[in-house]
Amino acid sequence: MASITIRNLDDTVKERLRLRAARNGRSMEEEARLILGDIDAPDIHVPSVKAAAISPSLKDKRILLIIGGGIAAYKCLDLIRRLRERGASVRPVMTRAAQEFVTPLSVGALAADHVFTDLFSREDEQDVGHIRLSREADLIVVAPATADLMAKMANGLADDLASAVLLATTAPVLLAPAMNPLMWDHPATRRNRATLANDGIRFVGPNRGEMAEGGEAGTGRMAEPLEIVAAIETFFKPADLQLAGKKIVVTSGPTVEPIDPVRYIANRSSGKQGHAIAAALAQLGATVHLVSGPVSIPDPKGVSVIHVETAREMKAAVEKLLPADAAVMVAAVADWRSEGEASQKIKKQPGGEPPVLRMVENPDILAGIGHHAHRPRLVVGFAAETQDLLANARKKLEKKGADWIVANDVSPTSGVMGGDRNHVRIVSQSGVEEWPDMSKEDVAERLAGKIADAIRAVGQ
Numbered sequence: 001m002a003s004i005t006i007r008n009l010d011d012t013v014k015e016r017l018r019l020r021a022a023r024n025g026r027s028m029e030e031e032a033r034l035i036l037g038d039i040d041a042p043d044i045h046v047p048s049v050k051a052a053a054i055s056p057s058l059k060d061k062r063i064l065l066i067i068g069g070g071i072a073a074y075k076c077l078d079l080i081r082r083l084r085e086r087g088a089s090v091r092p093v094m095t096r097a098a099q100e101f102v103t104p105l106s107v108g109a110l111a112a113d114h115v116f117t118d119l120f121s122r123e124d125e126q127d128v129g130h131i132r133l134s135r136e137a138d139l140i141v142v143a144p145a146t147a148d149l150m151a152k153m154a155n156g157l158a159d160d161l162a163s164a165v166l167l168a169t170t171a172p173v174l175l176a177p178a179m180n181p182l183m184w185d186h187p188a189t190r191r192n193r194a195t196l197a198n199d200g201i202r203f204v205g206p207n208r209g210e211m212a213e214g215g216e217a218g219t220g221r222m223a224e225p226l227e228i229v230a231a232i233e234t235f236f237k238p239a240d241l242q243l244a245g246k247k248i249v250v251t252s253g254p255t256v257e258p259i260d261p262v263r264y265i266a267n268r269s270s271g272k273q274g275h276a277i278a279a280a281l282a283q284l285g286a287t288v289h290l291v292s293g294p295v296s297i298p299d300p301k302g303v304s305v306i307h308v309e310t311a312r313e314m315k316a317a318v319e320k321l322l323p324a325d326a327a328v329m330v331a332a333v334a335d336w337r338s339e340g341e342a343s344q345k346i347k348k349q350p351g352g353e354p355p356v357l358r359m360v361e362n363p364d365i366l367a368g369i370g371h372h373a374h375r376p377r378l379v380v381g382f383a384a385e386t387q388d389l390l391a392n393a394r395k396k397l398e399k400k401g402a403d404w405i406v407a408n409d410v411s412p413t414s415g416v417m418g419g420d421r422n423h424v425r426i427v428s429q430s431g432v433e434e435w436p437d438m439s440k441e442d443v444a445e446r447l448a449g450k451i452a453d454a455i456r457a458v459g460q
């Protein structure tokens with residue numbers, strides 16, 4: 001079919017098209033498409049596009065749509081219609097700038113809801129409306145996401161209703177950026193994009209193409225309404241439960257080894273990586289049992305957690321959970337403990353020598369699982385090293401009977417222990433796979449996918 005740019009049409013033709021589209025309840029693009037495809041198309045009260053069927057993934061979903069101040073704001077009218085005809089409800093928030101491009105009247109009419117515009121509205125803020133708005137959504141969509149809104153979000157600013165809602169929310173957020181290609185490419189916007197991605201914000205678009213500003217082209221066009229709808233549908237689609245019916249045991253955190261009732265030996269493991277792996281495996285449908293040493297982070301959702309303190313308790317808990325399809329041993333288990341824990345607090349002796357602690361070796365949990373009679377089909381160990389990373393990981397692979405060793409450099413300069421990022425190498429009999437530096441959540445997601453592939457391959 002031929003294509004046409006509405007903007008380039010003669011003003012009189014444009015006005016006639018606008019009236020005809022409005023009469024028929026279609027967008028100007030749809031009307032033009034229909035005319036181009038079928039010259040005889042009737043133009044009075046004929047439903048133009050068949051109303052889309054209710055989408056199972058969008059039905060009854062509450063979308064809070066934040067409209068930013070860019071030219072692409074007009075596309076939101078179509079977006080609202082597309083979302084509502086698929087069964088979602090749309091609650092609009094408009095920035096002050098957005099109202100320069102489309103009116104709250106049109107937005108409210110299409111959304112069939114009140115349009116929220118003002119942080120200091122007496123009506124809406126009687127019950128702290130910005131907090132309520134941020135909580136009563138299954139997903140927040142920002143379209144168009146202006147450079148300004150992205151900068152505010154990346155820096156935690158909250159000086160208007162849209163940015164206050166975005167800062168107060170725990171709901172997932174999807175941005176559909178739209179801006180001039182030079183703005184999109186500016187180092188400040190690049191930094192903000194990276195920060196937002198790191199904060200777990202999702203993106204759809206922008207696309208490459210012609211800009212509203214005459215003669216300019218590049219990346220910055222907002223994704224089309226149907227592309228945004230597709231991204232929202234994908235977000236709500238039930239996860240691909242590749243590990244449904246599989247039982248996986250994960251260990252996480254440090255172990256603490258008592259010296260006396262008040263003192264112990266421990267390490268700096270935060271449990272962030274192990275907990276993220278347990279959560280990612282559960283997301284893929286696995287029944288996950290997490291055996292965790294003492295950590296200060298919350299238990300991951302959808303995972304059954306056993307809290308332990310010492311290496312001996314961890315080993316007993318893990319072995320009790322066998323048989324399992326896979327074991328992922330992430331915990332930083334203390335290699336040694338103090339022999340014979342004192343039953344009373346060890347006291348300073350006046351003028352006496354400091355106590356001498358004699359260390360004894362702890363049981364090796366990974367090796368125990370790797371050589372167990374009920375060995376899981378897949379055994380994954382972690383090697384936290386400060387030197388000779390790969391050589392030590394290869395040795396560990398052999399000695400412990402593991403299928404993979406996930407090796408990471410935990411020297412103080414790496415920032416891995418206790419930090420939010422990780423740079424890992426997966427060492428196996430078939431070689432070394434190096435993954436780029438990424439967030440611990442991303443490592444977890446990627447590792448969970450690799451585990452799902454491996455379990456499927458073994459099962460075939």
Ligand SMILES: Cc1cc2nc3c(=O)[nH]c(=O)nc-3n(C[C@H](O)[C@H](O)[C@H](O)COP(=O)(O)O)c2cc1C
Binds near residue numbers: 068148180
């Ligand atoms: C005609 C016109 C078009 C604009 N288009 C965009 C745009 O597409 N993207 C963008 O980030 N800013 C655009 N701006 C600038 C924003 O409107 C401006 O940064 C505003 O402060 C954004 O406010 P908001 O982020 O609160 O909506 C445009 C400004 C004008 C005057």
